[in-house]
Amino acid sequence: MSVTLNAHQFGRLLDRTACHIADEFIPALHGVRLETDDTFLYAIASDRYTLAVARYRHHGLDGAPFARTLPAHALASLRRRAADQPGGDPVTVTLAETRLRFTAPQGEVGVGVDDGQEFFGWRGVLRGVIEQIHTETGTDGPFPVFDTRLLARWTDIDHYLRLRVTADRQGALLVGEDFLGAQMPLRTRHDGFDTGLADDLDQIRALWDDALAGALAALMPDSLPAARRSSHDAPRTVAETAKGLLRQTLSSTHDLIEEISTSPAAVAAHANAGVTAWMAFRYLEALHHADPKLAARIVAETAEQLDDGAIGEFAHDAATTAGHDPNAWQDEFETKRAKQQSETGKELAAATGEGEQAPAPAGPALAANG
Template identity: 60%
Template sequence: MPVTINAHQLGRLIDRTIGHVADEYTEPLHGICLETDATHLYTVASDRYTIAAARYRHHGLDGEPFARTLPAGSLSSLREWITALPGTDPVTVNVTEDRFHFTAPHSTLSIAISLSLTVFNWRGVLRGAMEQTSPTDDAVFPVLDTRLLARFAAADGMIRLRVTADRQAVLIVGEDFLGAQMPARARRAGIGTDDLATLDQVYTTWHHTLADAEPIAMPDGIPAQTDRPRYEVTRDIAETAGDLLKQTLRSTHDMFSTDMPSEALAAYATAGVTAWTAYRYLDALHTADPKLAATVVAETADQLDSGEIGEFAWDAAQQAGHDPKTWSEEYEAWLEARAKNTTTQPSTKEPSTITSA
């Protein structure tokens, strides 16, 4: 029955569903369901109006699958315990009759299970939302409560929506994430007496404002973003990844297509290697945690724009237990030795720490 997953991914599973936990007045749903099958660990939560199911491929299941619900009151303690662990630490999740047991290499957390928290048929609910068909009148569209829709902000950086009918659930899809939201009745949502229940009614309401305009596709009708100043660093993940790949290709192209001094060749090689390494790290981080990747890209852009990355790197090296002062002294000694030898190739090799940096 035990299942193993790393601490970072367990925390992310909880974060993606915790916003959908029902309040204490809906006791059977006042928690997050933890469930396993042969390949995945799932977290599932619902407040009856929304449902969210996230999954991650676990490191292995020992025995039969399980399905139990973590009480909402214990979620803060569990999340704090996970946050205190290194993200790569394996966490084994085991279930006994009345408790969850979370075991990391150096600590253990046990949480009591409330038998009143039953696991509902979330697979059936989501399959129903996925397989529901659209009516022939596709002009009818649902009313969505934006306060409920906002709960899906933690689902993924980008999501897909499937809308089928006025009174049917809207399907919400992300990477390793399925969710659904029930529409509200127009009257309860404060829109009046279904005045805006069809596209024809919306068109009639807005005809006075839009009648003189020619239809234009959205990308063609809105001015494109002007190129940002050269000194500004992009905060967009896709653009950052593109810039890194472009730098890699340009550096490797110039290395093999032109004659250049050895020092220039080394500079191009370093630029290409560094750009490719940064791209691989960013791609892996985005796959593991898109939200964290977006945060890191934005923070890095701010640091680059500040022009103080040398100071940031010095502080980071000290915090990581390195000795940047020694690195600097070694590099200064190498520069001095190179300057003394003006007629032949310097025999003194550049310090490895500087080269690798």
């Protein structure tokens, strides 16, 4: 089973999809899916929040259609090899057992793939998006054409922006925290050039009918595989983090009062958690007012570190960088803990009458008693 297309087209398939792949926590999405039919070679990638599907009309399919996922680690080298070929040279993609072979006039490379790896129903997801209607008007809604080079200018404003599109050839509204923006779509007829893009959804449906017609419309969040993460999901926005810190402060304060007459150790733990959460909230609040963009970046980076799970190693490195001796801190902690355990053992022995006993009589006394 093989399919052939030119090197330039193959390189563009990877370029248009690779930046949408998910991380290693979602193995099924950690790569670019290649699928064939009688007409097209498709490349599909998703990180659960975006979905990219690119296709090119291939030069010919030899055998039955096939589908395999190219692992993320192989994408960079494949892209370089495609770039090294003259753009018009043919690249043949051949499916062999557990491998995809990419053959070009200047050489061949093989990539290991998982023959049993499943992929989500991307056709149904795309059909679901296409079939959505405007909730206010009951129609398909506006369908403007935006210049992606201009869209990229909004990335430095905020991590999150709300986008409102009101009409086909009118400006879109972008709303951020203490921020409003607008971007005009292309007005192709007025500007005297043609983007080559379809003008409405009916044309889109017609162009992709061969690929999507047999799929049932599906919701994107429910149809893609979820990440294999721990039960703890670190907050990733400033607002979410601040809310969590306030909840932790109040929860720890409440638990401290509940435990105050029963467990000194629990009281200390709750007090420490509450104080730390309140300090973190105040520091985050100040940083957010002083530099919202930096605050958002720090929260996102911290979330990644928490998800990684190696915060002990991060803290050790940070302490060393700051000129402290974390090993000495550990020794001090161990010494203090050993002392506390010794004192606790003595108190317990005294309370149960199992303390030190009076010394036994000397030998002569024993002899006399005998």
